[in-house]
Amino acid sequence: MERRQSATTLRGATLIGRLRGEGSDRPRVDPGLAGGLRDWLEDELAAPVAALGDQNGPVRVTKETLNQVLVCESHLVARRGAPRRMTEELARGSLVDAAFRQWITTGRLDDPWADSLAAMEATGDSDGVVAFVGALPSARRHALADELAAHGAVLTAAWPVPSPTWLARTQERLTVPLAGGRIVMSGVVDLAFGAPSSGNASVCIVEVKSGRRKVEHRGDLHLYALMETLRSGAPPFRVATYYTATGELDVEPVGREVLVGALHRVHCGATALCRLAAGGEPARSPNALCGWCAGLASCPPGRARVEMTSGGAPPAGAAGGLTDDDEVEDTAVEEDATWVSP
Amino acid sequence: MGVALTLPRAGAVTDELLAPVLDISGETLSALRGDLVEALRSLASDLPGGERFVLDAYRFSTARRHPERCGTPEPFAPSPARCRRAVGLAAVDRCLRRRARGPVEAVGQVLETGVDDAALVERGEAPRAPWWAKWYASLGPGGRAVVAAEAVTWCTQLWTALAWDRFPVRPQVGGRDDWWDEPSTGALTLHGRAEVRARVGQRPVLVVVHSSVPDAAATTALAFPALVAGLAGGPRAIPGRVVGLWPTSGQVRVLEVEEGALRRCADDVLSAVGTWVDAAQSPDGVSRSAK
Numbered sequence: 004m005e006r007r008q009s010a011t012t013l014r015g016a017t018l019i020g021r022l023r024g025e026g027s028d029r030p031r032v033d034p035g036l037a038g039g040l041r042d043w044l045e046d047e048l049a050a051p052v053a054a055l056g057d058q059n060g061p062v063r064v065t066k067e068t069l070n071q072v073l074v075c076e077s078h079l080v081a082r083r084g085a086p087r088r089m090t091e092e093l094a095r096g097s098l099v100d101a102a103f104r105q106w107i108t109t110g111r112l113d114d115p116w117a118d119s120l121a122a123m124e125a126t127g128d129s130d131g132v133v134a135f136v137g138a139l140p141s142a143r144r145h146a147l148a149d150e151l152a153a154h155g156a157v158l159t160a161a162w163p164v165p166s167p168t169w170l171a172r173t174q175e176r177l178t179v180p181l182a183g184g185r186i187v188m189s190g191v192v193d194l195a196f197g198a199p200s201s202g203n204a205s206v207c208i209v210e211v212k213s214g215r216r217k218v219e220h221r222g223d224l225h226l227y228a229l230m231e232t233l234r235s236g237a238p239p240f241r242v243a244t245y246y247t248a249t250g251e252l253d254v255e256p257v258g259r260e261v262l263v264g265a266l267h268r269v270h271c272g273a274t275a276l277c278r279l280a281a282g283g284e285p286a287r288s289p290n291a292l293c294g295w296c297a298g299l300a301s302c303p304p305g306r307a308r309v310e311m312t313s314g315g316a317p318p319a320g321a322a323g324g325l326t327d328d329d330e331v332e333d334t335a336v337e338e339d340a341t342w343v344s345p
Numbered sequence: 346m347g348v349a350l351t352l353p354r355a356g357a358v359t360d361e362l363l364a365p366v367l368d369i370s371g372e373t374l375s376a377l378r379g380d381l382v383e384a385l386r387s388l389a390s391d392l393p394g395g396e397r398f399v400l401d402a403y404r405f406s407t408a409r410r411h412p413e414r415c416g417t418p419e420p421f422a423p424s425p426a427r428c429r430r431a432v433g434l435a436a437v438d439r440c441l442r443r444r445a446r447g448p449v450e451a452v453g454q455v456l457e458t459g460v461d462d463a464a465l466v467e468r469g470e471a472p473r474a475p476w477w478a479k480w481y482a483s484l485g486p487g488g489r490a491v492v493a494a495e496a497v498t499w500c501t502q503l504w505t506a507l508a509w510d511r512f513p514v515r516p517q518v519g520g521r522d523d524w525w526d527e528p529s530t531g532a533l534t535l536h537g538r539a540e541v542r543a544r545v546g547q548r549p550v551l552v553v554v555h556s557s558v559p560d561a562a563a564t565t566a567l568a569f570p571a572l573v574a575g576l577a578g579g580p581r582a583i584p585g586r587v588v589g590l591w592p593t594s595g596q597v598r599v600l601e602v603e604e605g606a607l608r609r610c611a612d613d614v615l616s617a618v619g620t621w622v623d624a625a626q627s628p629d630g631v632s633r634s635a636k
Contacts, residue, residue: 032352105490108449108497113486121487126425167447170505172498178594180558187558199505201353234595236352 012250014161021254022196022207023169024241029203032237036259040266041233045181047270051277052182061180061187062276066223069272074292076275076285077305081298089135091147092214097123097132098147099154099213099247100193103162104173106155107194110164115155116148154213154247161250171196177230186273188230200237204257207241213248220244221255222268228257229265238262354597358588359508361599366548366585373604374580381576381611382527388618389533393625400618401536402553405569408617409562416624425488425495428477430554432456432492433499434540435475438518440504448500452493456481502592503540503554516543525576533618537573539587548585549574558594567600568610575607583607 013021020026055062071079101119106112123133136144165171175195179188197206208227212220224242232238242261243254255261279285289308299305351357392398407414421427436451445451459478465471466479481492509516520542527533541552551570555563567587575583589598600606 034352101487101491104494105487108494109453109486109490111486111490117485118487118490121485122491125484125488125491165449167445167450170447170501171449172501173494175498176593178558180594180596184558184560199354201356234593236354236595 011252012161013252014250015163018161018252019163019165021252022209022241022243024207024256029205029240030256030258031203032200034236036238036262037232037236040229040262041181044233044266044270048182048186048273048277051274052185054281055185055277056281058280061185062273062280064186064188064269064273064276066190066226068276069226069268070219070222072272072275072279073268074290075288075296076279077287077298077302078290078292078296080279080285081296081302085297087130089131091139091143093130094132094135095147095150095154096213097130098136098151099158100174100211102151102155103158103193103211103247106159106162107165107171107173112155112159115151119151157250158211158245158247161245165196169196170198177227177234179230179233181273186277188226188233188269190227190230192227192231195231195239197240199235204238204240206231206235206237206239207243208239209243209245211245211247213246215248216244216246216251216253220253222265224255225261225265226269229262229269232262353508354595355506355508356511358506358590358597359511361597362507362543362550362552362586362588363511363513363545364586366545366550367601367603369580369583369585369603371580374575374583374607377604377607377611378576381572381614384615385527385533385618386529388615388622389527389530391622391626392530392532396625397532397534398618398621398625399534399536400614400621402538402566402569404621405614405617406562406566408620409565409613410560412620412624415621416627423477423480425492428481428492429495429499430540431475431477432459432496433503434519436496436500437503440500441509441515441518448497448504449493452496452500456489456493456496503590506554506590506592507541507552512543514544516541523570523574523577523582525573535573535576535614537570537577539570540590545585547581549582550586550588551584552588552590554590554592556593557591559589559591559596559598562613563589563598564600564606565610565613567598568602568606569614571600571602572607572610572614 011021068079071082098115098119101122102112102115105118105122112118120133120136123130128134136147139147171194173194175192177188177190177192180186181188192208193211194209195206199205208224208231210220210224210227221244224244228239228242238257241254241256243252245252275286287302287304289304291312293299293302293305293308294313296302296305299309389398404415404418407418432452432455433448435455436445436448439445439451439454440448445454459475460482462471462474463478463482466474477492481489484492518541520539523535523537525535538553539551540554543550543552551574553567553570555566559566567589571584571587584602586602587600589600591597
């Protein structure tokens with residue numbers, strides 16, 4: 004079995020070779036694997052779904068909700084209730100995603116700042132990134148533009164434009180309905196390439212991160228690997244995270260243990276999400292993020308944790324509802340965009 | 346009906362599409378058509394004077410899933426998501442004709458041609474360009490890139506969903522949409538379309554692509570283009586089978602087109618038109634069925 008490799012800084016053919024698994028065989032797909040995983044998950048979730056009763060609308064499982072509910076159910080509830088606040092980190096993540104998408108699709112990225120903002124505008128800027136950066140003081144806006152230019156330079160130096168035959172596609176949506184649609188797993192993959200499986204695992208999934216490396220990024224990738232397996236009937240052969248700040252590439256082969264681990268995580272998270280959707284009281288799990296939780300003011304265990312670790316002073320930015328990730332992901336279930344043409 | 350798919354899925358889906366189809370009686374269809382046309386005539390006469398209403402797959406779905414939105418339809422504006430199908434279809438066709446090595450190259454060619462066509466129309470040297478071309482031409486590199494990226498993803502999903510070499514005759518990608526005008530008032534039109542059209546013997550078969558996940562009304566959504574094809578082209582134009590693809594969720598549904606499926610769809614069409622007519626008549630623009 005291939006071991007997970009530590010992050011390395013690669014570029015050009017070496018980077019693509021690592022992603023494509025050159026020098027190693029693509030594993031055969033066990034034809035019963037996807038069906039078995041789905042049956043397992045559906046069986047495990049049958050009781051939590053039954054407890055939902057007639058509650059309308061599906062319970063949505065995304066990387067964000069999964070991370071939040073597994074850290075602290077109260078944190079998830081507080082985040083849902085708080086207005087979504089754009090931050091410079093979130094804006095940078097969205098702009099870098101747009102720049103990466105442009106580079107992979109067109110092989111051109113002359114002006115990352117103008118091009119990324121134009122991409123946001125063309126798509127309707129539902130997250131308000133354009134308005135946010137427009138309202139920044141000039142010095143901070145210029146600093147963000149410089150930062151984006153640096154990220155753009157890293158990725159254009161490292162990433163060759165993929166061959167047309169690799170079928171590279173960006174921002175591909177994955178949606179996996181479970182339990183007759185009462186639970187919907189959804190996500191958006193920054194980059195996928197490889198043809199659908201004809202017997203061997205053939206798809207590679209890449210997530211792009213503009214922030215620093217975090218351990219939970221691996222869990223996000225494993226979730227996407229599970230979703231791709233359930234969707235297509237075959238697991239991806241590799242998943243990877245590319246860090247545009249440093250050029251580091253974290254590559255991992257997808258074995259059965261990765262998928263089973265992701266399945267257990269989804270089971271635990273979806274069970275908690277179903278319980279909350281059915282009106283259950285959110286459990287409070289004090290943790291290192293309490294200082295940044297939007298619900299801190301009304302959470303005695305969280306306040307006690309903060310006081311214990313900071314000697315009474317909340318950390319900078321406390322209770323402001325700051326995000327613990329560096330990107331906004333639109334995981335709303337997609338409506339049919341099949342409009343009649345004029 | 347769902348499909349048990351073996352790998353490679355494209356081969357299994359294509360085999361399902363091209364399997365022999367059931368015959369359907371012309372008399373049965375004539376009776377169904379007569380009933381439906383009569384009921385639609387009555388509904389069309391309730392539309393406010395001078396209004397022409399087109400029921401397409403989008404509006405059909407809106408009436409079923411979000412009747413409250415029927416009174417205030419969002420005005421159409423081009424966007425990367427809204428033009429990915431048009432660009433993506435033209436790109437799949439280029440791939441099928443071996444004019445491009447893959448979706449990204451094909452999409453690039455389609456968009457470039459669109460810009461050229463838009464410029465020709467602007468100079469009065471061509472009669473028309475694709476509907477998205479002028480808008481696309483007005484975008485800068487960043488906007489154009491996101492249009493291309495959306496279309497590449499859409500195109501790749503359709504291009505990899507079917508085993509194109511299994512078609513005995515090259516299928517039509519896109520092809521002409523089906524339009525049926527209610528004959529007595531001219532106020533009501535049904536519009537059906539499909540992403541791929543092929544033939545099994547004498548009967549057409551269709552592939553349609555949807556987004557997200559199939560819901561409880563997936564069967565009627567698949568029957569809709571078959572029903573409109575039958576209204577527009579007569580019994581021989583009714584497809585024997587419609588295969589629905591939901592690439593986002595990897596779901597595939599196959600509808601064998603028979604009398605029962607068409608009758609259920611006809612009932613749903615009448616309900617949907619009724620919902621839109623109600624909304625058009627309502628002073629607050631909201632269908633009574635949504636209240």
